[in-house]
Amino acid sequence: MDLLNSGGINPKPLLVCSGGTSSRCAAHDHWTLDLRSRFKKLIVEPEKNKIQIGGGVLMGELIEELAKYNQSFPIGLSGITGVGYILTGGISPLSRSEGLAIEKVIELSGVWGNGEEFSIKKPNSSSPQNQKNIWRALTSAAPYLAIITGLSLQTQKIPEITVIQSRVNDQQLLMLIKEAEAWPDIASLQWAWGEEIEVYIVISNKDMTSVSLIKELTMLMKGFSGLKQTNLTGLYNCPPFPNKKRANSNSNKENHSEVLGLIGPEWKSNCKEIISEITYSMRNRPNLSCHIAAQQLGGITNIKTKDTNSFIYSGAMWKPWITASWPADDKYTKQRSIDWLEKFWSRLEPYCPGIHLAQMHPHLDWHKKEIEKTFKEWLPALKELKASHDPMGNMPSL
Numbered sequence: 001m002d003l004l005n006s007g008g009i010n011p012k013p014l015l016v017c018s019g020g021t022s023s024r025c026a027a028h029d030h031w032t033l034d035l036r037s038r039f040k041k042l043i044v045e046p047e048k049n050k051i052q053i054g055g056g057v058l059m060g061e062l063i064e065e066l067a068k069y070n071q072s073f074p075i076g077l078s079g080i081t082g083v084g085y086i087l088t089g090g091i092s093p094l095s096r097s098e099g100l101a102i103e104k105v106i107e108l109s110g111v112w113g114n115g116e117e118f119s120i121k122k123p124n125s126s127s128p129q130n131q132k133n134i135w136r137a138l139t140s141a142a143p144y145l146a147i148i149t150g151l152s153l154q155t156q157k158i159p160e161i162t163v164i165q166s167r168v169n170d171q172q173l174l175m176l177i178k179e180a181e182a183w184p185d186i187a188s189l190q191w192a193w194g195e196e197i198e199v200y201i202v203i204s205n206k207d208m209t210s211v212s213l214i215k216e217l218t219m220l221m222k223g224f225s226g227l228k229q230t231n232l233t234g235l236y237n238c239p240p241f242p243n244k245k246r247a248n249s250n251s252n253k254e255n256h257s258e259v260l261g262l263i264g265p266e267w268k269s270n271c272k273e274i275i276s277e278i279t280y281s282m283r284n285r286p287n288l289s290c291h292i293a294a295q296q297l298g299g300i301t302n303i304k305t306k307d308t309n310s311f312i313y314s315g316a317m318w319k320p321w322i323t324a325s326w327p328a329d330d331k332y333t334k335q336r337s338i339d340w341l342e343k344f345w346s347r348l349e350p351y352c353p354g355i356h357l358a359q360m361h362p363h364l365d366w367h368k369k370e371i372e373k374t375f376k377e378w379l380p381a382l383k384e385l386k387a388s389h390d391p392m393g394n395m396p397s398l
């Protein structure tokens, strides 16, 4: 805290590591504050449907602990991500019916970029505007303003889940995307396009709607390659997605990567063009490990109370993320892969104009553009808050 306060962080910014899964939790010549060993608190309050966690808890650890109390939390597609998953929005395969992870946060504590400690509760409608703005800033833009050391989260009863997996061709994917846009909120479609195309449908078994949807999908996908259905309690033991071996033929080598998450509305009649754009970019990828995948949004994530957090995504239905990947130390392929990602982005931009800033890229040329597309008209107010709570720019820039 003294270092933050006195401007002693040099070079800036200070990097923070929770799960350590993104490319910017550590970098050459930068300080990293690694929360993974000392911020592991997990205190469940089952009677209040609440859990207090430390800033270094992994999402797998969180739901494993909650499962002991028959409780759950909408984690993402992997248990290895940390609190960074929640702080950057947190899109779960259950978000269409349960909401985003960030919407489940009810208390936050930590240290601002200027070294001052804080502890804040989710405001209500009569809270002062200043408190509402601070809460809005910390929920999805915290990595630019503060170090979050503790969170209280709302939890829910552990859900029964069915996962349907299959390998598909581009036409089958197109058909499923169109179908998924009309599904009830209890179902979401995830897909990954690497060497093969893989689909991963998650259905929470809430009522008879799920039974008839599962039946319908079983008929619709009859004869699809590798069709498999798994029934589970909670997300903890979900089959892995994407299947690394299929998404990445170079998996025996050490690869480095950069990931860009886009956000877009329903694709409806544009689906065919979008699939053509993806086919073109995938054919022209510089390295077999480069790939694209997507998660489905929509459902209750589009009925949030306006302006309550910094995840700005009005009307979103799809979050495709493009991964540029290259063998470690291969600078030539690295540059080609990043150029490929940028071109791919421009091809999908008309259909997916927003950004989900799950991985920050202050070291890349497009950082300014991705920040503007993430926070939109809320960015000037965020910058004002940064000027008062992190005036020396100890945290990553906005």
Ligand SMILES: Cc1cc2nc3c(=O)[nH]c(=O)nc-3n(C[C@H](O)[C@H](O)[C@H](O)COP(=O)(O)OP(=O)(O)OC[C@H]3O[C@@H](n4cnc5c(N)ncnc54)[C@H](O)[C@@H]3O)c2cc1C
Binding pocket: 015, 016, 017, 018, 019, 020, 021, 022, 023, 024, 025, 035, 055, 056, 075, 076, 077, 078, 080, 081, 082, 083, 084, 085, 086, 087, 088, 089, 090, 091, 092, 093, 142, 143, 144, 146, 147, 148, 149, 358, 359, 360
């Ligand atoms: C295998 C895998 C699956 C994924 N699945 C999903 C998914 O389903 N849905 C989804 O929305 N995203 C998903 N992501 C993206 C992931 O949630 C983000 O990249 C997230 O930022 C990772 O957080 P982390 O704590 O694991 O990583 P880290 O690299 O430790 O942190 C990521 C960023 O968050 C900041 N940060 C982390 N902790 C703190 C803190 N306590 N205080 C302040 N800043 C902090 C760091 O500065 C860093 O820039 C996935 C990523 C991976 C690798």
